[in-house]
Amino acid sequence: xxxxxxxRECAQSIIKxxxxxxxxxxxxxxxxxxxxxxxxxxxxxKFYELKDKGWLCDLxxxxxxxxxxxxxxxxxxxxxxxxxFLRLDPxxxxxxxxxxxxxxxxxxxxxxHFPVFIGQIDRLLEPFVLAEIEQSGEERAYALIKGxxxxxxxxxxxxxxxxxxxxxxxxxxxxxLRAERELQDSTPNITLLYDPExxxxxxxxxxxxxxLDCAKPSFANHxxxxxxxxxxxGIASCYNGLPIxxxxxxxxxxxxxxxxxxxxxxxxxxxxxxxxxxxxxxxxMDDKIRYLxxxxxxxxxxxxxxxxxxxxxxxxxxxxxxxxxxAVNDLLAKEGSDARFGPDAEANDLGIEIMDALKARVDAHExxxxxxxxxxxxxxxxxxxxxxxxxxxxxxxxxxxxxxxYEHLRHTGRFHGYFPSGxxxxxxxxxxxxxxxxxxLDVFKGALEVxxxxxSTYTSDSDVIRITGYLVKRSxxxxxxxxxxxxxxxxxxxxxxxxxxxxxxxxxxEL
Amino acid sequence: xxxxxxxxxxxxxVVDGPGNRAAxxxxxxxxxxxxxxxxxxxxxxxxxxxxxxxxxxQVVERVAGAVPFIRGLxxxxxxxxxxxxxxxxxxxxxxxxxxxxxxxxxxxxxSLPFDLVLPVIDGxxxxxxxxxxxxxxxxxxxxxxxxxxxxxxxxxxxxxxxxRTVVTGDGEEAFRCIELVCCRIREAAGxxxxxxxxxxxxxxxxxxxxxxxxxxxxxxAAPSMERAVxxxxxxxFNPVTAV
Numbered sequence: 195x196x197x198x199x200x201x202r203e204c205a206q207s208i209i210k211x212x213x214x215x216x217x218x219x220x221x222x223x224x225x226x227x228x229x230x231x232x233x234x235x236x237x238x239x240k241f242y243e244l245k246d247k248g249w250l251c252d253l254x255x256x257x258x259x260x261x262x263x264x265x266x267x268x269x270x271x272x273x274x275x276x277x278x279f280l281r282l283d284p285x286x287x288x289x290x291x292x293x294x295x296x297x298x299x300x301x302x303x304x305x306x307h308f309p310v311f312i313g314q315i316d317r318l319l320e321p322f323v324l325a326e327i328e329q330s331g332e333e334r335a336y337a338l339i340k341g342x343x344x345x346x347x348x349x350x351x352x353x354x355x356x357x358x359x360x361x362x363x364x365x366x367x368x369x370x371l372r373a374e375r376e377l378q379d380s381t382p383n384i385t386l387l388y389d390p391e392x393x394x395x396x397x398x399x400x401x402x403x404x405x406l407d408c409a410k411p412s413f414a415n416h417x418x419x420x421x422x423x424x425x426x427x428g429i430a431s432c433y434n435g436l437p438i439x440x441x442x443x444x445x446x447x448x449x450x451x452x453x454x455x456x457x458x459x460x461x462x463x464x465x466x467x468x469x470x471x472x473x474x475x476x477x478x479m480d481d482k483i484r485y486l487x488x489x490x491x492x493x494x495x496x497x498x499x500x501x502x503x504x505x506x507x508x509x510x511x512x513x514x515x516x517x518x519x520x521a522v523n524d525l526l527a528k529e530g531s532d533a534r535f536g537p538d539a540e541a542n543d544l545g546i547e548i549m550d551a552l553k554a555r556v557d558a559h560e561x562x563x564x565x566x567x568x569x570x571x572x573x574x575x576x577x578x579x580x581x582x583x584x585x586x587x588x589x590x591x592x593x594x595x596x597x598x599x600y601e602h603l604r605h606t607g608r609f610h611g612y613f614p615s616g617x618x619x620x621x622x623x624x625x626x627x628x629x630x631x632x633x634x635l636d637v638f639k640g641a642l643e644v645x646x647x648x649x650s651t652y653t654s655d656s657d658v659i660r661i662t663g664y665l666v667k668r669s670x671x672x673x674x675x676x677x678x679x680x681x682x683x684x685x686x687x688x689x690x691x692x693x694x695x696x697x698x699x700x701x702x703x704e705l
Numbered sequence: 706x707x708x709x710x711x712x713x714x715x716x717x718x719v720v721d722g723p724g725n726r727a728a729x730x731x732x733x734x735x736x737x738x739x740x741x742x743x744x745x746x747x748x749x750x751x752x753x754x755x756x757x758x759x760x761x762x763q764v765v766e767r768v769a770g771a772v773p774f775i776r777g778l779x780x781x782x783x784x785x786x787x788x789x790x791x792x793x794x795x796x797x798x799x800x801x802x803x804x805x806x807x808x809x810x811x812x813x814x815x816s817l818p819f820d821l822v823l824p825v826i827d828g829x830x831x832x833x834x835x836x837x838x839x840x841x842x843x844x845x846x847x848x849x850x851x852x853x854x855x856x857x858x859x860x861x862x863x864x865x866x867x868x869r870t871v872v873t874g875d876g877e878e879a880f881r882c883i884e885l886v887c888c889r890i891r892e893a894a895g896x897x898x899x900x901x902x903x904x905x906x907x908x909x910x911x912x913x914x915x916x917x918x919x920x921x922x923x924x925x926a927a928p929s930m931e932r933a934v935x936x937x938x939x940x941x942f943n944p945v946t947a948v
Contacts, residue, residue, distance in 0.1 A: 600716065600774050629719060629948075636725035637717075640774030705719045 201226045213674060217351065218683050221307050228256045234489075235481035240474045248452040249471045250478075253514070253579065255305055259444050259482045260490045263305040263512075266428045267503040268439035269313035272298055279497035288322035288335060292342035299350060302498070304431075306683075308352040311430035311441075312382055316359040316367040323366040332369075339366070340373040347379035353664035353684035354431045357382040361389045361416050363397030371404045371411075378408050380658055380665040380682060385429040385648075389416040390639055395632075402638065402651075403631035406623060409652035409660050415610075415642045422614040432577045432663025433618040433648045437566055440508020442615070443483045447576045448475055450548065451517030451585050454524040463525055464551060472552060476559045479511045479571065483563050510564045512615050513556050514576035517585040518545055519592050536591035536605060545589065549612050567614075575609075575617030577663035580690035587662050588617050596701035599637070607645030618648035620660050622702045625653045633705050654702045661688045661697050709791040711759045712746055712783070716771040720948075721779035722810045722830055722866065727768045729795070732756055734783040736814050737846040738834060740871055740922055742913035746783045761794035765802060777808030777827070786817040796825040810866060815855035816847055828866035829859050830905075836881035853889055860893040860902070867903035868942070873922055876929030879906060880936055887940040896941065904942035906933050 208214065208222045233239070234257075244250045255263060272294055276283045280298065285291035295313070302309035319339070326335040346355065359367045374384065386393070386401045393416075401411050412433065419427050419435045426438045436442055453471050457463035487493055487506065498504045519535040522544045526533050533540040553573060560569045575588025586592045589609035596602055599621065610617045627634050634651065641649050650660050657668050666688030670680045674689050691697055710732035718728040733749030734741075745753055768778050778799060785792055796809040808827040813819075815831045833852060835841040841849035859865035868886050872879040883904065890898050909924055925933075930947055937945040 600771055603774065627719065630724070632723060633717070633719040633725035636776050637774050640772075643773040705717050705725065 198230065201230055213677055213679050213686075215351075215679050215681060218679075221683070224307070225254070225256055228258060228260070231258050233481075234258050234485035237474070237477035237481045241478035244471055244474050247456065249449055249456070249467075250475050251447050251449060251579075252478075253305075253445055253447060253576070255444060255446070255482070259486045261303045261305075261492055262441050262443050262486065262509055263445050264310050264430050264434060264436060264442040265302055265304055265498065265504060266311040266430050266436050266438045266441045267298070267302055267309075267313075267498055268426075269295065269298065269318055269503075271501060271503050273318065275501075277497065277501055279501060285322070288319065288326040288338050291319055291322045292338055296342070296345055296349070299346070304354075306352045306354055308350045308355055310354050310356060310434075311428050311436075311438075312346065312350075312355060312357045314358045314387075314428065316364045316370060320364045320366040323364075323369060327365065335365075336369050336372065339369045340377065343370065343373050343382070344377055344379070347377065347381040348681065350381055351682045353380050353383060353666060353682060353688075355382045356428075356430050356432075357384050358387055358428050359384060359411060360386040360397075360401075361392040363394045367397065368400070371400060374410050375404055375407045378657055378667070380667050380670070380684070383432075383665055384411040385414045385433070386411040387416040387419070387429070388413045388638070388642070390642070392416070395635070398638075399632045399635050402634040403628065405651050406625075406628045406631060406634065406653045407656070409650070409656055409658040409665055412618065412648060412650035412660075413638050413642075415647045417642075418611075418645075418647055419614075429616075429648075432616070433650075434512070434574065434616040435614060435647075436510070437508040439502075439504050440510070440566060441504065442512045443486055443509050443563070444479055445512040445514050445574060445576070446475055446479055446482075447514030447516055447574075448472065448552075449517050449585060450515055451520035451524065454521035457525070459528055460525050463521075468548075468551065469555060472555045475513065476556065476571070479513070480561055483511055483561060487563055506563075507565045510567050510615070511561060511571040512574040513571040514574040515552065515589075516576050516578055516582065516587055518548060518589040518609075519586045519595075520584065521548060534595060536595050536597050536602075542605065542608065545609065549589070549609065553612055572615035573613050574615045575613045577618070578691070578695065580687040580694070582691075583694040588613070590619055593696045593700050599703050600640070603637070603641045603646055604644050607641065610647035611645055613647065616648065618650060618663060619646065620650045620652075620700065622652050622654060622659075622700055624702055624704045625655055627705045628653065630705070637705070659697070661691045662695070664688070706760045706762070707791050707794055708758045708760050709788040710749075710752070710756050711764065712753060712756050714764065714767050716767075717775065718779065721781060721812060722777070722808075722828075724776040726775050726810070727771045727778040729764055729768075729778060729780045731780065731782050731785050731788050731791075733787050734814070735787060735816055735847060736784065736834075739844055739918040740873065740909055740914055742910065744913070744915050749783075749787065761791060761798050764795050765798045768799060769802065772803055772807075777810060779810040779812055779830070781812035784814050784816070785811055786813050786819070786822075789817065789821050793822050793825055796822065800825060813855075814845075814847075815852040815859075817851070819855060819858060823858075823862055823864065826864065828864040829855075830867045830869060831855060831859065831865060832869050833882050833886055834871065835878050836885040837878075840878060853885070856886055856889040857893040860890045860898050863894070863898075863901070865890065865898075865902050867905055869905045869907060870933075871907045871909050872925045872930055872933050873909040874925060874929070876925050876933045879933045883933065883937045883940055883942075887942070899941040900943050902942055904937040904940075904945045906930065906937065906945070906947045908948065
């Protein structure tokens, strides 16, 4: 009854919030309904106990998961066979291709109810772009691509929507970059799947230049992802590497900082609290996944499943973590050491020790619904959420404690290998870097060589900026501060993160 | 072991040649340019606080901290060719250690012969400061001919990466420099060679310039810069940049 009362109050406040659009109210209300349901199993009791202590977090998935958190449809289905359910034939030209994709996007669910992966759009559209250029000229092709991207920004009103380009250069890729630079929109997020052997320097430099201009694209270490996920992978949501035609059932996380704060010392952390937290999270994830697969109709009735856009055996559970830096610093402080995560070897080695212990325990756990990754959950360097305060994303060095660029990248590279389902870091540059985007590319190439999985940039004066993984327009944050509703729901998160996590104080690098 | 007075080493520079590079600045210059904006680097015997006398190994060790984030190094000055044997050592050691692909460039006024270092460098960013003999002498205190001889040698070797000219006043002198360098490159290595050479036009800025020279130097108006850029493009230099 108590819960019912709480949820009713929650619903009341949603419908009275003047800064929410109708769509945002509707989606918030759907969570209220979801959270009136019974828990998926016994394990949730322990999970909620540790959630209340601040050790674990369900990342807004709520009490039950009735749809996979991240879905990466195989959009080639549209081009090869069309969709019977959506009554779409394979498109014949660029106009039809972009229109049909937009129609499909509308029906791709996720934890945010918006598609978190809209495909390798340059590869999908390239034949149509070439034909359009041939037939009607480049400007017509450009107008269609620009309209397509603008439509996505205005209808997929959530920045966790991700498009991929590359690794090869293409005319479609060039037009996409040109449009993004002109549009300066936050959605879709874009990643270049980058491999210096497969991506021409010219195209990669164009991407770096574009990133300095509009924060897109980010660069993913294509070779690294390929070696872990095979050829058919995509980057979804913030920077999550996942199999195409699959995705993630769930992403829950452990807040290492809080587990450390509640530990008396290093031994207490490693021997008692960390294993307890990991086991509780693993059990909760098992329950959620079982519920989703066995008790909801998603994997039997959804058209994406029926028509072969996604396959259950390509889904996985993501085990997230945040606050490694703060955990390390806290455990060392308790021993009287003032070594810090980032600059000091002692602290970084402890970081590795924590990661090794965590990985071993997670790897020892099997879940038969995850055959794609040998029945194991994948580790994920979670980027944080708006309510995090004083907790750094994944294994990042805290904002305000950054170290010199090359040293920082080497540090980042040491940790990214643990996270096949995603880890990323952000290095804003001074505007002067725009005079030499090739130099930024050199830095990125070096980053890949030292093991960095995913790297993003923007410049000191960009309107579109990267908060933790997602993008938000500074101008939208200003509008929201003035109590105006804004079309993109992620701005709320961005505003809170800017206020709580000092995003604007991130070290801007000079080149 | 050979050493040189190193004023500073920058681990990331975007203005000393293509891409991201380490830049090494050596003390001492044989020119005394009126518009020099870091005149403290001219006197070869001066020892500013930041300076350290280093061996080539020590320099390469410092550069190693920036690998793999850089595509090469650039040795600048002062005038780096006053320390030609040291330059040779640094470049050959860097190639040995980081591979033949690691590019070694020099930023030079071209007054001294490059014969010794030519086999171990990938190219030169060459300053051409004036096109007339007397103007050159008046501006730099040194003769023009050796500089033009360097244009020829470097163009023939395919190692003239970029020519740089500071644009002052009405831009006429820069205009003549572009013309002259273009002719020299054509004579030495054919018209195609011009298209493989960049031209950087640097707007004169009074910042850092010694007081006694300020009176005779004028910042170029925008049209003078534009005219120079246009002329460099017409001559076929590629890329042409203005800073």
